[in-house]
Amino acid sequence: MAENLCPQCGAPLAPGATECKYCGEAVAPVPAPQPQYQQQGAYGQPGQQVQVYMQGDPNDGIDPSWPIKSKVTAGILALLLGGLGIHKFYLGKTGMGILYLLLCWTYIPAVVSFVEGIMYLCSNDHNFQVKNHVRLK
Numbered sequence: 717m718a719e720n721l722c723p724q725c726g727a728p729l730a731p732g733a734t735e736c737k738y739c740g741e742a743v744a745p746v747p748a749p750q751p752q753y754q755q756q757g758a759y760g761q762p763g764q765q766v767q768v769y770m771q772g773d774p775n776d777g778i779d780p781s782w783p784i785k786s787k788v789t790a791g792i793l794a795l796l797l798g799g800l801g802i803h804k805f806y807l808g809k810t811g812m813g814i815l816y817l818l819l820c821w822t823y824i825p826a827v828v829s830f831v832e833g834i835m836y837l838c839s840n841d842h843n844f845q846v847k848n849h850v851r852l853k
Contacts, residue, residue, distance in 0.1 A: 723777050723846050777846050783808060785850040791836035798829020803836075807848050 720729040724741035735742050785807060794803035801816025816825040836844060841852055 726843075776842060778842075778851060779849070780851070782845070782849050782851050784853055785848070786853050787836055787839075787841065787844050790848070791833045794829045794833030794836055798833055799823065799826030801825060801829070803829060803832065807850060809848075 720731070720733070720743075721727065722729055722736035722739060722741055722743060725736060725739040727736055727738045729736060729743060733743065790803050790807055793806055797803070799816070799820050801813035801820070804810070804813035804816055816829065819825050839847075845851055
């Protein structure tokens with residue numbers, strides 16, 4: 717049985733939940749899988765209808781309308797210019813980029829972005845895409 721996971725934080729979701737109870741991210745309810753029928757199953761006789769369930773989502777939570785970005789570019793921008801929030805602007809998170817820019821004099825964004833840059837470069841492609849709502853080149 718497949719388990720529903722939050723696209724933002726990866727926490728398990730209750731069946732029919734509309735938002736994550738941990739991070740508050742709004743999620744679309746997952747419909748129950750619809751059975752598909754074929755004329756001849758692996759164990760069925762010709763003409764007998766057999767239920768076949770499709771396993772997995774072909775997109776795996778990645779929306780084709782998300783912009784295409786590079787994980788390596790985002791990681792390097794975070795390491796080198798992250799104190800100014802350049803990596804956030806690159807990923808399309810303008811609000812966070814402005815916040816980093818406003819607080820750059822405290823050096824807190826520089827430390828946070830250094831950690832984010834390492835996380836970007838070390839994360840696998842699927843997690844990076846789902847967390848940042850981008851597709852990879």
